[in-house]
Amino acid sequence: MSQTDPVMDSGPEVQTTGELGADALYQKCMLLARNMWWSWHYEVINLFRDLDPIRWRQLDHNPIALLHEFTPERLASRAAEMVLYSRINYAVRRLKEYMTTQTSFGVTHASILGAKPVAYFSAEFGLHESLPIYSGGLGVLSGDHIKSASGLGVPLVAVGLFYSQGYFRQHLDNNGWQKEEYQDTRVENTPLEPARTRDGKPLTIRIDTRDGKLFAKVWLVQVGRVPLYLLDSNVDGNRPEDRELTNRLYGGNERTRIRQELVLGVGGVRALRELGVDPGVYHLNEGHSAFVPLEVVRERMQDDGLAFDDALREVAHRTVFTTHTPVPAGHDRFSGGLVEEHLGPLRDQLGISYDQLMGLGRVEPQNQQETFCMTVVALKLSRRANAVSALHGQVTRRMWAHLWPWRVEEEIPIGHITNGVHVPTWLAWQMQQLYDRHFPPNWMQRMGEPDVWQNIYSVDPGELWETHNALKNLMLTFVRRRVSRQSRRRGESEDIVEAGRNILDPNALTIGFGRRFATYKRASMLLRDEERLLAMLNNKERPVQIIFAGKAHPADDPGKQLIQRIANTRRDPRFHNRIVFVEDYDVNVCRHLIQGVDVWLNNPRRPLEASGTSGQKTVLNGGLNLSILDGWWAEAYDGTNGFAIGRGTTHVSQEVTDQRDAESLYNVLEEEIVPMFYDRDVDGLPRRWIHRMMNSIATLGWRFSAHRMVTDYTRHCYVPAAGGVSCEMHLH
Numbered sequence: 001m002s003q004t005d006p007v008m009d010s011g012p013e014v015q016t017t018g019e020l021g022a023d024a025l026y027q028k029c030m031l032l033a034r035n036m037w038w039s040w041h042y043e044v045i046n047l048f049r050d051l052d053p054i055r056w057r058q059l060d061h062n063p064i065a066l067l068h069e070f071t072p073e074r075l076a077s078r079a080a081e082m083v084l085y086s087r088i089n090y091a092v093r094r095l096k097e098y099m100t101t102q103t104s105f106g107v108t109h110a111s112i113l114g115a116k117p118v119a120y121f122s123a124e125f126g127l128h129e130s131l132p133i134y135s136g137g138l139g140v141l142s143g144d145h146i147k148s149a150s151g152l153g154v155p156l157v158a159v160g161l162f163y164s165q166g167y168f169r170q171h172l173d174n175n176g177w178q179k180e181e182y183q184d185t186r187v188e189n190t191p192l193e194p195a196r197t198r199d200g201k202p203l204t205i206r207i208d209t210r211d212g213k214l215f216a217k218v219w220l221v222q223v224g225r226v227p228l229y230l231l232d233s234n235v236d237g238n239r240p241e242d243r244e245l246t247n248r249l250y251g252g253n254e255r256t257r258i259r260q261e262l263v264l265g266v267g268g269v270r271a272l273r274e275l276g277v278d279p280g281v282y283h284l285n286e287g288h289s290a291f292v293p294l295e296v297v298r299e300r301m302q303d304d305g306l307a308f309d310d311a312l313r314e315v316a317h318r319t320v321f322t323t324h325t326p327v328p329a330g331h332d333r334f335s336g337g338l339v340e341e342h343l344g345p346l347r348d349q350l351g352i353s354y355d356q357l358m359g360l361g362r363v364e365p366q367n368q369q370e371t372f373c374m375t376v377v378a379l380k381l382s383r384r385a386n387a388v389s390a391l392h393g394q395v396t397r398r399m400w401a402h403l404w405p406w407r408v409e410e411e412i413p414i415g416h417i418t419n420g421v422h423v424p425t426w427l428a429w430q431m432q433q434l435y436d437r438h439f440p441p442n443w444m445q446r447m448g449e450p451d452v453w454q455n456i457y458s459v460d461p462g463e464l465w466e467t468h469n470a471l472k473n474l475m476l477t478f479v480r481r482r483v484s485r486q487s488r489r490r491g492e493s494e495d496i497v498e499a500g501r502n503i504l505d506p507n508a509l510t511i512g513f514g515r516r517f518a519t520y521k522r523a524s525m526l527l528r529d530e531e532r533l534l535a536m537l538n539n540k541e542r543p544v545q546i547i548f549a550g551k552a553h554p555a556d557d558p559g560k561q562l563i564q565r566i567a568n569t570r571r572d573p574r575f576h577n578r579i580v581f582v583e584d585y586d587v588n589v590c591r592h593l594i595q596g597v598d599v600w601l602n603n604p605r606r607p608l609e610a611s612g613t614s615g616q617k618t619v620l621n622g623g624l625n626l627s628i629l630d631g632w633w634a635e636a637y638d639g640t641n642g643f644a645i646g647r648g649t650t651h652v653s654q655e656v657t658d659q660r661d662a663e664s665l666y667n668v669l670e671e672e673i674v675p676m677f678y679d680r681d682v683d684g685l686p687r688r689w690i691h692r693m694m695n696s697i698a699t700l701g702w703r704f705s706a707h708r709m710v711t712d713y714t715r716h717c718y719v720p721a722a723g724g725v726s727c728e729m730h731l732h
C-alpha cells in the first residue's frame with residue numbers, strides 16, 4: 001500500500017527517564033491513539049485513562065480529544081507523575097510488533113488473498129463510541145469483523161461512509177418521549193486522515209449522474225492492520241444539499257438513500273482503484289453496497305474489453321454477499337426514476353438497456369410493477385450469499401425462493417455463517433484476567449478451540465462469582481451516574497438527582513435489555529401483565545430489577561411509545577424504581593450492561609431476529625441469556641447454558657404468539673431463574689447458577705466469536721471466491 005507507515009515512522013524510542021523528549025512522548029501517545037488497535041487493548045486504554053480519568057469519561061473515551069487538551073510538557077509531567085513512560089514505550093512496541101507480525105492464520109490459510117485483499121463494504125462501522133459512524137448491530141458487527149480480520153491477519157480493506165453527525169444522541173423529555181440531537185463530529189478529534197493516492201495527493205472521487213456530478217473525498221482510519229476508507233460528500237464542487245448527503249445515517253428520503261449508496265458502492269470501488277488497491281474478493285455486508293459489483297463489471301469491461309455477460313460472471317464469482325434481516329423494511333427498494341437518474345451514466349458504459357438494469361433488481365425481470373431491490377441485485381451479482389444464523393438461513397431461503405423457481409427450498413443457494421463478536425472488545429478486563437489465570441497462555445490466539453474454554457470448569461466458583469459481582473457493581477455505578485445525570489438534564493429537583501445516585505440494589509437479580517426499539521423486538525413484553533411483574537420486582541426476599549436501554553428510529557413513533565411506557569414506570573410508585581431506562585444506548589452503554597448483568601433478555605417475535613450479537617457479548621462475561629429461540633440462540637441453547645422463552649414455535653396469529661411468549665417468559669422467570677439465582681449454599685454462593693455460567697462460557701465462548709466467524713468467511717467464501725480451493729459453505 002502506498003500509505004506511509006505511521007508505526008514505522010514513529011521516530012526514536014522515548015527516554016525512560018528525564019524530561020527529554022516531551023515532544024517525542026506526545027507523538028508516541030498520538031501514534032497509539034491514531035490506530036483503533038488501542039481500543040481493544042486494556043494496557044493502552046488504561047494508559048489513556050490514567051492521564052485524566054474524569055476527562056477521559058467526559059470525552060467519550062476519545063484519546064485524541066484528550067491528548068489535544070495536553071501540551072507536550074504537561075503530558076510529560078503527568079506521565080512522570082503516573083510512571084507511564086515504560087507503559088507507553090511498551091504499548092508502542094506491542095503495536096509495532098502487531099503491525100509487522102508475519103505469522104498468522106491469514107498467512108497460512110489465506111495467502112491467495114495476499115496481493116489481492118478482500119474489499120469489505122458496509123454502510124456502518126461500530127468500532128468505538130468515540131467514532132460515531134454506526135447506528136446499531138449491523139455497524140458493530142462490521143467493526144468486530146474487521147478487528148478480527150486484523151487479528152487473524154486476513155488481508156482485508158474496508159470501505160464505508162463518514163457520517164459527520166453519526167446517528168443521533170438520544171434524550172428523553174419530561175414525558176419520557178425520545179428527542180434526537182445531532183452533533184457534529186470534529187474530524188481533528190478522530191483518527192481520520194485524508195487517504196492519499198500513490199503520488200501522495202488527497203483523493204476525491206467523482207460520480208456522474210443524469211442530474212450532475214457528485215464528489216466525495218476519502219478518509220483513512222487504521223483499524224489494527226486493516227485500513228478503513230470512509231467516503232465523505234462534504235467537499236467543494238458539490239451542491240449544498242450534496243455536501244450534507246453523508247451527514248447522517250439512515251436520514252433523509254429515498255433519494256438520499258440511493259445517493260449515499262451510490263457513493264458507498266460506486267464511489268468506494270473507484271476510491272480503491274485510485275488508491276492502488278486491487279481486491280481479489282468483494283464482500284457486500286448487507287444490500288446497501290450492492291452497486292459495487294456493477295462498478296467492478298464496468299472496470300473489467302473497460303480494462304480487458306470483456307463483454308458484459310462475461311464480466312458479470314467473473315465478478316459474481318468474486319463477490320460475497322451477507323444479508324442481515326428478514327424484516328421487509330430492511331431491504332432497500334428504489335423506483336425506476338431514481339435508478340435511472342443515478343445509474344444511467346454507468347448503464348451507458350455497461351452497454352445495457354434500462355430494462356436490463358431494472359431486471360437485475362427484480363425477482364421477475366420483466367415485471368414493470370416491481371421496484372429495484374438492492375438485496376435482489378446483491379443476490380444476483382454474487383456467487384456466494386449467506387444469512388447470519390442457521391434459522392435465518394432457512395427463513396432467507398424461503399424469502400427469496402422465487403428467485404430460483406426451479407429449485408426446491410433446500411437447494412436455494414444461500415447458506416449461513418452465524419455472527420460472532422470480537423472477544424477483546426467485549427470481554428471485561430477483570431474477566432480477561434480471570435481467563436488469563438486459568439486458560440492456556442496463548443488462549444486469545446486459540447479462542448476458536450472448544451478445549452480452551454473447558455478450562456472455565458477449573459475456576460473456583462467463588463472466584464467466578466466474585467468477579468461477576470465486581471463487574472455488576474461497576475455496571476451499577478455507571479447506571480446510577482447516568483440516571484442522575486439524566487435527571488439533572490431534565491431540570492429535576494436535587495432530591496431526584498440524588499436519588500438516582502443510589503438507585504438499584506446490588507444484591508437483586510438484575511436483568512438487562514438493550515437493543516433497538518423496533519416493535520418486533522417487543523421491548524415491553526415484560527410489562528404485559530403488570531401485576532405478575534410487580535410481584536417479582538417487589539418480592540422482599542427475592543427482588544428483581546431491570547435495566548432498559550435503546551433507541552427508536554426517529555420516524556418510529558410506535559417504538560418511541562414503547563420507550564415512553566418503560567421510562568415512565570419511574571413515576572409510578574408501584575414500581576419502586578426497580579425499572580430504569582438508560583438513555584443514549586451506544587457501544588459504551590452496551591459494553592457496561594453486557595459486562596455486569598445477571599441475565600440478558602431478548603424477546604423478539606420469532607423469526608425476525610436474524611442473529612443478534614449482544615447476548616454473545618454477555619456470555620463472555622458470565623451473564624446468562626434469557627431469550628426466544630430465535631437468531632443465534634436457536635442454535636446456541638442446549639438446555640444447560642442459559643434459558644429459553646417458548647419452544648421455538650410461532651403461532652399464525654401474532655396476538656396469540658405474543659401472549660404465549662409472554663406467558664412463557666413469566667413462567668421461566670418465576671419457576672427457574674429467580675429460584676435458581678437465590679438458591680445459596682452455606683457460603684452464600686448460588687452453586688447451580690454459577691454452574692450454568694460455566695456451561696454458558698464453555699459451550700458458547702468459542703462458537704460465537706468473530707474469530708470463528710471470520711475464519712468461516714475466509715475458508716468458505718473468501719478463499720474460494722479468490723479462486724483457491726476450499727470447502728464450500730454448508731447450505732443448512
Ligand SMILES: *Cc1c(COP(=O)(O)O)cnc(C)c1O
Nearest residue numbers: 136137515586587590612613614
Ligand atoms: C452489540 C450491539 C448491538 C447488537 O445487539 P443485538 O443483539 O443485535 O440487539 C446493537 N447496538 C450496540 C451499540 C451494540 O454494541
